[in-house]
Structure formats: C-alpha cells, structure tokens
C-alpha cells in the first residue's frame with residue numbers, strides 16, 4: 001500500500017499558522033510534519049513511518065483512523081452537519097451521553113458537553129461554584145488547585161493550574177485561588193514502580209488551607225489523578241483517599257481532571273475506578289472521541305445535578321458552548337465507544353502494564369536518567385538537565401527519536417510516553433530501545 005499522503009506544497013518560512021506551545025521560529029527552520037496516520041503509526045509527507053509513542057497528544061486511545069469512527073463521522077456530516085443544543089436537541093447527543101453514563105462510575109449519570117479539556121476544566125469549576133450557590137452557600141467561592149497541575153489554558157484552568165510558564169505571562173487571573181503542594185518527591189520516591197510509597201501526608205496541605213481560609217469559603221479542589229503534563233506524577237499510596245476524606249469532612253467538592261486518565265489509560269474506563277477513589281465531578285476530553293473530532297465533557301454526580309433541578313422553572317445553568325454536543329463529535333464518540341467496547345480497550349492496559357513497566361524501568365542506569373515513573377500506560381523518564389540548558393537534552397532526544405521513526409513527547413527534561421491502548425509488546429520494546437539508543441547519543 002502506498003503510504004504517501006497527498007500534501008500541498010507549503011512554505012513554512014512565512015507560515016500564517018501561529019503554532020501552539022511551539023517555538024515557532026525554531027520549528028519553521030527545521031519542521032517535523034505528519035501527513036497520514038493509521039493504527040499505531042504516522043507517516044511523514046515523504047512517506048517515512050513513525051511509531052506513535054504518545055497517542056498523538058495523549059488522546060488517540062484506539063489508534064489512528066479507526067474505520068468505524070471514520071465511517072460514522074462521514075455518515076453524520078452528510079446527514080446533519082450541525083444543529084444547536086440551546087433550547088433544541090438532536091438524538092445523537094442524547095445517545096452519546098447515555099452511552100457515556102453507562103461506562104461512568106455508579107452515580108454519575110449526567111454529562112455536560114464541551115469541546116476540549118480546557119473548557120471541561122472551566123465548566124467543572126463553574127458548576128462547582130453554581131452548585132454551592134444553588135444550595136444557599138454562595139460564600140464558597142475559593143478554588144484550590146495543585147502545584148504542577150495542568151487543567152488547560154483558559155482562565156479558570158490556568159488559575160488552578162500549577163505550571164509557572166503557563167501562568168506568568170497572563171496577569172493576575174482569577175481571584176480566590178490557592179494551591180496545595182505537588183506530590184513529586186524524588187528524594188524518597190525515585191524509580192517507584194506504580195504508586196510511590198511516600199507522600200500521603202502531602203494531602204494534609206488541604207487541611208492547612210482550610211485553616212487559613214476557613215473551609216466554608218472553599219468550593220472545590222481540582223487535581224489530576226495522575227499529573228500528566230507536568231511529567232507523569234503518580235499519586236502516592238493513600239494520597240487521593242486522604243484528599244477525598246478531607247473534602248468530604250469540609251463539604252468541599254473534589255474534581256478529578258481525567259482528560260488524560262479517562263478512557264482506559266489506567267486499565268479502567270476512568271482513573272477514579274483504577275484508584276478506587278470517587279470525585280464529585282470529573283472532566284474528560286481527548287480519548288472521548290479518540291480525538292477524531294474535538295470534544296470534552298464533565299461528568300456530574302447525581303446529587304449535584306439534582307441540586308440544580310430544585311429551583312423554579314427556567315434555565316438551570318447559564319453555561320454552554322455553541323458546539324456543546326456537536327453532531328459530528330457525538331457520532332465520533334459513539335463509534336469510539338463501540339470500538340473501545342468491541343476490542344476491550346478500556347481494560348486492555350491491565351494485560352500489558354507489567355510489560356510496559358518493565359520496559360520503562362529497563363532504562364534505569366542508562367545515561368542521564370534521573371528518575372522513571374509509570375502508571376497504567378503512562379510513563380516518564382526524567383533526565384538530568386544539562387548544566388545551564390534546561391530542557392535541551394530531552395529535546396535533542398525527542399528530535400533524534402523522531403528522525404529514527406518513534407514519536408515521543410518531552411516536557412522540560414522529562415520524556416513522557418502514552419501510546420495508543422492497542423500497542424503491542426514488540427512496539428513497546430521498540431519505543432524504549434529507541435530512547436535508550438538516543439540517550440547514549442546525546443551528551
């Protein structure tokens with residue numbers, strides 16, 4: 001089969017596209033382009049095959065261009081391109097929500113549709129605030145995030161997020177936000193396999209903030225079950241349980257950001273089910289439609305939804321997006337769930353995670369490796385930073401791996417990996433062998 005895609009000649013030098021989270025000038029001098037995808041692979045415009053070690057951007061969980069999803073989107077776009085969901089409805093949005101509720105943890109039978117992880121984060125925060133107000137506790141306005149957390153780039157998610165570079169350019173942000181400390185503790189936990197042993201007590205920081213601010217002013221706490229963008233920070237044993245317990249005791253809502261951990265990444269449909277700790281709301285996106293059409297969603301505990309349904313007639317939540325429940329996204333979503341279910345992908349990780357873990361930790365002792373972390377089908381290889389050049393060494397590994405036909409992701413000096421859930425053992429081996437080779441080739 002000819003793997004070359006038909007691509008128009010484009011000049012990148014003066015390209016109109018201002019690329020997100022990219023060093024534009026550097027990229028345009030030495031671009032890396034992808035033009036075609038199928039299953040576990042991308043192909044460059046020249047037809048060079050690249051193994052996808054990152055599921056795109058943690059999102060193509062079923063692998064690329066899955067026929068059922070492609071067909072469903074084609075069918076839907078020909079049947080009805082768009083219809084509003086404000087005071088109107090279309091069947092496939094209801095169908096998709098119903099299907100999602102079936103795989104959600106018990107007691108989460110409602111979903112609010114958004115178009116991205118960032119919108120999901122802001123939507124969840126707004127629902128939390130409005131929920132307390134609906135119950136007569138409008139004084140709960142504070143939102144608590146965590147250092148090194150990532151909840152997208154909109155103002156709410158940016159405010160509760162904890163990655164300095166994502167915040168420092170954009171002013172004072174949202175009022176009434178505070179943060180608990182992150183859980184990264186390499187001195188005690190380096191090279192942990194799965195959940196690290198030490199650090200449950202980091203959750204007690206929430207108690208400290210309750211003392212400082214008074215818990216009756218705190219609406220919600222938001223954390224990623226496993227912090228992804230900050231470099232796969234796995235929660236210490238007992239940590240999420242402790243957060244849950246403190247939130248419950250003080251009437252604070254616990255929001256899990258499952259944009260990465262949702263849809264099978266940890267071996268269960270959602271991270272909460274993997275860890276056995278239930279939030280009050282959780283956000284999703286990415287794997288929801290296998291990234292075929294952008295979409296996100298916030299899952300809401302029944303008791304929270306019911307609190308909104310107690311008032312007088314009329315709109316219960318003044319919130320929504322033009323594209324909430326977009327027909328194309330819903331069609332992609334239904335076909336995605338079909339694919340996940342037919343192939344057992346939402347639980348497949350439990351059958352390969354030991355192989356994944358051993359392969360990842362096989363890099364212990366390789367040049368420059370300072371720490372290795374893993375959970376489900378996520379892994380991070382943290383490198384020693386080159387003196388005076390933070391991020392440079394990992395970036396070189398990334399470029400060389402791409403040239404050798406493996407797509408990895410780097411954030412600072414950490415290599416983050418999250419292949420599609422269909423990955424085979426031989427492909428896992430290839431990803432880590434490639435990284436080992438590249439680590440030996442950089443100084």
Ligand SMILES: Cc1ncc(COP(=O)(O)O)c(C=O)c1O
Nearest residue numbers: 116117118150151152257259260
């Ligand atoms: C945990 C988490 N939340 C939110 C987002 C933002 O999602 P999006 O880029 O779709 O807005 C991301 C993206 O990586 C994420 O990892």
